Amino acid sequence: MVAQSNLAIGSHVWVEDPEATWIDGEVEEVNNEDIKINCTSGRTVVVKASNVYPKDPEFPSCGVDDMTRLAYLHEPGVLQNLRCRYDINEIYTYTGNILIAVNPFRRLPHLYDNHMMEQYKGAAIGELSPHPFAIADAAYRLMINEGISQSILVSGESGAGKTESTKMLMRYLAYMGGKAAADGRRSVEQQVLESNPVLEAFGNAKTVRNNNSSRFGKFVEIQFNERGKISGAAIRTYLLERSRVCQVSDPERNYHCFYMLCAAPQEALLVDESFREFFHFKLL
Numbered sequence: 361m362v363a364q365s366n367l368a369i370g371s372h373v374w375v376e377d378p379e380a381t382w383i384d385g386e387v388e389e390v391n392n393e394d395i396k397i398n399c400t401s402g403r404t405v406v407v408k409a410s411n412v413y414p415k416d417p418e419f420p421s422c423g424v425d426d427m428t429r430l431a432y433l434h435e436p437g438v439l440q441n442l443r444c445r446y447d448i449n450e451i452y453t454y455t456g457n458i459l460i461a462v463n464p465f466r467r468l469p470h471l472y473d474n475h476m477m478e479q480y481k482g483a484a485i486g487e488l489s490p491h492p493f494a495i496a497d498a499a500y501r502l503m504i505n506e507g508i509s510q511s512i513l514v515s516g517e518s519g520a521g522k523t524e525s526t527k528m529l530m531r532y533l534a535y536m537g538g539k540a541a542a543d544g545r546r547s548v549e550q551q552v553l554e555s556n557p558v559l560e561a562f563g564n565a566k567t568v569r570n571n572n573s574s575r576f577g578k579f580v581e582i583q584f585n586e587r588g589k590i591s592g593a594a595i596r597t598y599l600l601e602r603s604r605v606c607q608v609s610d611p612e613r614n615y616h617c618f619y620m621l622c623a624a625p626q627e628a629l630l631v632d633e634s635f636r637e638f639f640h641f642k643l644l
């Protein structure tokens with residue numbers, strides 16, 4: 361990140377702030393490398409020019425849906441844009457063809473219903489609001505049109521929303537590639553979606569950062585036939601945090617499946633003699 365070298369008096373800028381991370385203000389005085397800034401918090405600070413970043417005075421109050429449209433693509437500019445959008449419940453933002461998701465920490469069902477999936481069908485990226493469905497649709501279309509396998513990489517820190525975003529991507533792909541199941545059996549896409557709760561039971565646990573933290577890596581492969589319909593799927597898992605099974609530090613928890621077993625009716629567990637002592641385990 362490179363700060364502005366020539367700062368004029370009266371120009372709008374960002375400076376680091378110990379409480380707000382970044383705060384905006386106006387340049388009041390320039391003394392060689394030392395810049396005096398009147399912050400909007402009411403404080404006046406003197407900082408080195410290399411720590412001062414230009415602020416776009418014409419930045420729209422509700423932000424922009426693609427970061428590439430920002431006048432300045434630096435950390436305070438990006439964070440301001442994500443913040444403005446988050447405040448109006450716009451949790452998704454593009455940076456070119458990359459989708460950034462900000463965890464809303466509350467259910468937003470209207471964002472993910474069937475009507476939304478229908479809208480994103482065939483829509484080019486950027487035509488509608490940023491959304492995981494748009495990313496899934498672009499991948500699906502490219503696969504159909506170019507005949508080449510596509511990958512979607514979902515990354516972020518713990519609790520960022522990777523698992524939830526992946527489920528949205530899988531739902532959309534299942535919606536696009538779904539076909540009626542024969543003779544009442546479960547279709548492949550149903551089985552793919554229904555695998556999530558099972559995988560989460562055995563591989564997810566409560567941590568200090570996330571009540572449903574995936575303690576393993578996951579590679580989900582969905583196979584399509586030449587007509588674009590789902591023909592198969594494979595889920596590979598990596599690096600399960602095995603130590604959690606026998607060592608959990610408070611307030612974290614063991615894998616969900618342990619508590620699910622405890623919540624199960626006793627008679628269901630007593631089918632196996634080895635479960636008799638189950639409820640005395642220190643671990644539980």
Ligand SMILES: Nc1ncnc2c1ncn2[C@@H]1O[C@H](COP(=O)(O)OP(=O)(O)OP(=O)(O)O)[C@@H](O)[C@H]1O
Nearest residue numbers: 465466467518519520521522523524570572573574
């Ligand atoms: N799009 C969303 N809408 C509503 N809630 C969400 C969304 N994304 C995330 N959340 C909430 O945040 C929690 C954490 O998200 P998630 O488990 O997807 O994070 P993660 O990045 O997969 O974390 P980890 O790396 O620890 O597994 C979810 O259990 C859910 O409550």
